[in-house]
Amino acid sequence: MRKYILKRVLYMLLTLFLIATITFFLMKLLPGTPYQNQDKMSASQIHMMNVQYGLNKPVWQQYLIYIFGMVHGNLGISFQFSSQPVSYLIATRIGPSLQLGIQAMIVGSILGILLGAIAAIRKNTWADTLATLLAILGMSIPNFVFAVLLQYILGFKLKLFPIALWDNFSSSILPTIALAMMPLAETARFMRTEMIDVLNSDYIMLARAKGLTQAGVVWHHALRNSLIPVITLAGPLAVNLMTGSMVVENIFSIPGIGEQFVKSITTNDYPTIMGVTMVYSLMLVVVILIVDILYGIIDPRIRLSGSEVNA
Amino acid sequence: MENILEVKDLTVNFGTFAGDVQAVRGVSFDLHKGETLAIVGETGSGKSVTTKAIMGLLDSNAKVASGTIMFEGQDLLKASAHEMATVNGNSIAEIIQDPMTSLDPTMTIGKQVSEPLRIHKSMSKEKAIARTKEVLELVGIQNAAARMKDYPHQFSGGQRQRIVIAMALVNYPKILIADEPTTALDVTIQAQILNLMTELQQKIDTSIIFITHDLGVVAGMADRVAVMYAGKIIEVGTVDEIFYDPKHPYTWGLINSMPTLDTKADRLYAIPGTPPDLLDPPKGDAFAPRNAYALKIDTQQAPPFFPVTATHAAATWLLHPAAPTVTPPPEIVRRQAIYQQMIAKGFDQPNNPAVKLNTPATDQ
Numbered sequence: 001m002r003k004y005i006l007k008r009v010l011y012m013l014l015t016l017f018l019i020a021t022i023t024f025f026l027m028k029l030l031p032g033t034p035y036q037n038q039d040k041m042s043a044s045q046i047h048m049m050n051v052q053y054g055l056n057k058p059v060w061q062q063y064l065i066y067i068f069g070m071v072h073g074n075l076g077i078s079f080q081f082s083s084q085p086v087s088y089l090i091a092t093r094i095g096p097s098l099q100l101g102i103q104a105m106i107v108g109s110i111l112g113i114l115l116g117a118i119a120a121i122r123k124n125t126w127a128d129t130l131a132t133l134l135a136i137l138g139m140s141i142p143n144f145v146f147a148v149l150l151q152y153i154l155g156f157k158l159k160l161f162p163i164a165l166w167d168n169f170s171s172s173i174l175p176t177i178a179l180a181m182m183p184l185a186e187t188a189r190f191m192r193t194e195m196i197d198v199l200n201s202d203y204i205m206l207a208r209a210k211g212l213t214q215a216g217v218v219w220h221h222a223l224r225n226s227l228i229p230v231i232t233l234a235g236p237l238a239v240n241l242m243t244g245s246m247v248v249e250n251i252f253s254i255p256g257i258g259e260q261f262v263k264s265i266t267t268n269d270y271p272t273i274m275g276v277t278m279v280y281s282l283m284l285v286v287v288i289l290i291v292d293i294l295y296g297i298i299d300p301r302i303r304l305s306g307s308e309v310n311a
Numbered sequence: 312m313e314n315i316l317e318v319k320d321l322t323v324n325f326g327t328f329a330g331d332v333q334a335v336r337g338v339s340f341d342l343h344k345g346e347t348l349a350i351v352g353e354t355g356s357g358k359s360v361t362t363k364a365i366m367g368l369l370d371s372n373a374k375v376a377s378g379t380i381m382f383e384g385q386d387l388l389k390a391s392a393h394e395m396a397t398v399n400g401n402s403i404a405e406i407i408q409d410p411m412t413s414l415d416p417t418m419t420i421g422k423q424v425s426e427p428l429r430i431h432k433s434m435s436k437e438k439a440i441a442r443t444k445e446v447l448e449l450v451g452i453q454n455a456a457a458r459m460k461d462y463p464h465q466f467s468g469g470q471r472q473r474i475v476i477a478m479a480l481v482n483y484p485k486i487l488i489a490d491e492p493t494t495a496l497d498v499t500i501q502a503q504i505l506n507l508m509t510e511l512q513q514k515i516d517t518s519i520i521f522i523t524h525d526l527g528v529v530a531g532m533a534d535r536v537a538v539m540y541a542g543k544i545i546e547v548g549t550v551d552e553i554f555y556d557p558k559h560p561y562t563w564g565l566i567n568s569m570p571t572l573d574t575k576a577d578r579l580y581a582i583p584g585t586p587p588d589l590l591d592p593p594k595g596d597a598f599a600p601r602n603a604y605a606l607k608i609d610t611q612q613a614p615p616f617f618p619v620t621a622t623h624a625a626a627t628w629l630l631h632p633a634a635p636t637v638t639p640p641p642e643i644v645r646r647q648a649i650y651q652q653m654i655a656k657g658f659d660q661p662n663n664p665a666v667k668l669n670t671p672a673t674d675q
């Protein structure tokens with residue numbers, strides 16, 4: 001198992017390196033320059049700035065300098081925020097984003113699994129219809145629409161939660177709900193299909209023949225087996241949450257990394273774009289690694305064949 | 312003979328978009344204590360639905376239209392889901408066809424086999440583990456104590472079926488329902504599993520309902536045989552009566568299509584035609600359209616059961632006193648002749664195991 005994880009970590013590093021390379025060159029293709037008041041600047045001023053930020057060197061040199069810095073933990077200096085180091089910018093802003101993402105992931109997947117399981121157990125009843133309807137709504141309505149609706153109804157009309165503020169836990173509830181809708185809907189839809197399949201299988205029939213009640217069958221046998229394919233969703237859902245949080249953070253004016261990312265792209269803040277991309281990529285590969293390890297824990301067939309191969 | 316289970320006039324319909332499929336149409340039979348009753352019939356004849364009704368495990372679109380299933384003074388058809396849960400896996404247990412899919416892939420077999428113990432007997436963990444080990448050894452799983460921690464995919468098909476049997480027998484059920492328990496296994500493993508079941512039946516004194524379409528297996532396993540066709544039992548008798556003196560033309564057809572050592576023909580006999588559509592079953596004898604011996608009345612009125620002996624009865628108008636005498640197919644005539652000889656030699660209703668194989672206890 002340890003050897004397996006070690007191997008996976010090496011692959012992760014390779015993946016991150018490739019992402020860094022591709023992002024770097026793609027970013028260089030972005031139109032425009034980092035200087036917002038460029039038309040008021042003289043040619044020599046621009047040249048001076050370029051020299052200061054190392055933008056006068058050939059692209060391949062810039063690339064090597066960047067990769068060298070990144071390996072040593074130096075993500076460069078932000079262009080837009082009074083010359084703050086990017087690593088500092090990220091460190092101060094990642095907290096709210098992580099909190100929001102993890103909350104949305106937990107709420108979305110747990111409620112989704114529950115909703116999907118109920119829909120499967122009560123197949124073709126009103127509960128199933130309601131769950132399916134919710135899933136379709138969750139998938140087809142973009143999270144920024146949810147965000148605004150929640151702000152209007154729960155924040156503005158009912159005054160239950162702050163509209164756009166970031167201080168205590170209650171201010172994180174609305175953005176979490178808005179962000180969790182998509183994972184919730186996806187998980188519910190997937191879970192329902194899997195659970196129906198599992199509930200029709202022979203071993204569930206035999207579990208009933210053993211004298212297990214419906215609840216016992218679901219709890220002891222059906223849930224775990226239905227979860228195996230659902231876990232695969234965690235990777236794509238994590239991506240979804242990251243991109244979703246960029247918009248949602250903006251709507252609720254949360255000082256998170258997503259909001260930062262959007263700003264840095266519009267201002268061609270190269271080091272910040274790179275830094276935030278790398279942080280997102282790191283989170284994603286870690287999520288994928290966790291998913292693979294979880295797979296092994298939930299499905300003994302994978303666990304054992306994995307340890308045999310890597311023993 | 313004491314009856315442990317009495318099924319009377321069981322009728323089960325399945326609601327579909329096209330209408331009600333009449334899967335089981337008035338089935339009645341008794342299961343005697345300690346016997347093996349084989350229910351034979353082709354796919355879709357209602358064998359499995361009958362046993363599902365006994366265990367209360369019918370699909371949600373099934374409707375029990377009439378009937379009673381009496382077990383220990385209780386009508387199982389009237390039992391609630393909760394009451395059924397105390398019967399299933401305790402007094403009545405089941406083995407199903409495919410051992411590759413009948414075990415939960417994510418649970419150790421020790422846990423799965425001990426599950427009925429935990430559900431029905433308030434047994435301490437140590438005791439349950441000991442009992443599970445004992446039962447696994449009984450069904451021939453070697454090194455049971457260590458293998459209890461293994462998962463189903465670490466066992467072969469034959470071993471898995473042994474585990475499924477262990478799971479069914481762990482509470483020493485009074486009735487064991489075996490729904491084609493050997494169909495998915497290869498022939499040598501089949502023989503081992505069948506021998507194991509006979510052996511265990513004697514050890515723990517259980518009654519078996521054995522569902523199959525394999526007449527060879529029936530001959531080796533069963534005490535009595537019920538032949539089902541289109542949702543009805545059409546003939547019932549001891550294994551010798553069914554194999555050597557069948558009365559219903561459908562049973563003739565079944566036996567005729569079974570190859571024997573004397574079969575010389577290039578092609579095996581097959582009953583012509585296909586089973587009737589149970590959405591709209593024929594009015595008279597459902598077998599009439601495929602029956603070369605059908606009488607006019609067969610298309611108009613369903614035949615009642617005519618008793619042949621105390622243990623043998625068949626639902627065919629050919630047994631009516633007014634029916635014309637017909638000559639059955641040659642193979643049946645040959646068998647009836649053997650049967651007459653057997654009776655003449657003073658043989659009386661033996662349990663005649665046609666095949667008994669000596670097999671090693673394991674199939675590693």
